[in-house]
Amino acid sequence: VQFTRLLPERATVDASDLLAALSASRAPAQRPYAIANFVASADGHIATQGRSGALSDPGDRALFHMLREHADAVLAGTNTLAVESYGRMIKSEEARARRLAAGRSAEPLACVISASGVIPLGIPLFAEPEAHIVLFSPTAPEPGTSSARIDFVQTDPHAGSPLREALRTLRVDFDVRTLLFEGGPTLMRSLLTEGLLDELFLTLAPRLTGGGEPSLIAPPPLPELLGLRLRWLLHREDSLYARYAIPHA
Numbered sequence: 001v002q003f004t005r006l007l008p009e010r011a012t013v014d015a016s017d018l019l020a021a022l023s024a025s026r027a028p029a030q031r032p033y034a035i036a037n038f039v040a041s042a043d044g045h046i047a048t049q050g051r052s053g054a055l056s057d058p059g060d061r062a063l064f065h066m067l068r069e070h071a072d073a074v075l076a077g078t079n080t081l082a083v084e085s086y087g088r089m090i091k092s093e094e095a096r097a098r099r100l101a102a103g104r105s106a107e108p109l110a111c112v113i114s115a116s117g118v119i120p121l122g123i124p125l126f127a128e129p130e131a132h133i134v135l136f137s138p139t140a141p142e143p144g145t146s147s148a149r150i151d152f153v154q155t156d157p158h159a160g161s162p163l164r165e166a167l168r169t170l171r172v173d174f175d176v177r178t179l180l181f182e183g184g185p186t187l188m189r190s191l192l193t194e195g196l197l198d199e200l201f202l203t204l205a206p207r208l209t210g211g212g213e214p215s216l217i218a219p220p221p222l223p224e225l226l227g228l229r230l231r232w233l234l235h236r237e238d239s240l241y242a243r244y245a246i247p248h249a
């Protein structure tokens, strides 16, 4: 899939060129380098009738798969996993072969974080024998409830948000350098307020949805406005694809 890059300088680029442009990201010592990826309507909503699929397009899907191919691990909130019925992380045999040829695992780790311990075990991901899941939860799933390989990491239900410690574990124990975060807005809010995100990939879909649908970040408002720096802007058909850096104070 080809895009017109509008910024920093005009060029025609392919999704695979963009993958090469990502590999220079550097992970801090205590957590992975973390990239969020969302699609939003032109009026700033990330779902219609509870799901995001109608906002997506071939350019958005190419970026989505390119980011998954690049990532060491993928994180999504438990509601997103359930609503979007997550399955295995990389379905394309070619993409799996490219990762193996580069000395990586065939697929990124799938990360699941829950404060409540209510895990959507019925989604296809947990029935996938080749999936490797790292589950952060106060309670372990019943044995035999999943065909996937699960590494269970017990979290302390009284210790507040387990996110920072979970990301430290991913970095230190699982050697995750690049973490792709795929939503939704509730987990997005936690990651942002805890200063754990480095970039935002945002597809601006040429659609208007009207009120009532969630936006990128769940309420309440962030304690202060968060400025972003534009790293690139791509264009394809009527959609815009922005890549922002999230500066840390």
Ligand SMILES: NC(=O)c1ccc[n+]([C@@H]2O[C@H](COP(=O)([O-])OP(=O)(O)OC[C@H]3O[C@@H](n4cnc5c(N)ncnc54)[C@H](OP(=O)(O)O)[C@@H]3O)[C@@H](O)[C@H]2O)c1
Binding pocket: 037, 038, 039, 040, 045, 046, 047, 050, 051, 052, 055, 076, 077, 078, 079, 080, 081, 083, 084, 113, 114, 115, 116, 117, 118, 119, 161, 162, 163, 182, 183, 184, 185, 186, 187, 188, 190, 214, 218
């Ligand atoms: N357009 C897009 O790009 C896009 C992307 C993703 C999702 N979406 C949409 O977003 C919606 C789902 O988003 P959502 O906001 O309802 O849910 P979500 O962010 O996917 O998941 C929320 C859950 O994540 C866990 N969580 C969040 N913060 C946590 C923390 N600090 N520590 C531990 N666990 C934490 C909690 O799980 P427990 O309750 O188990 O504790 C929480 O209930 C769907 O409509 C989906 O279609 C859109």
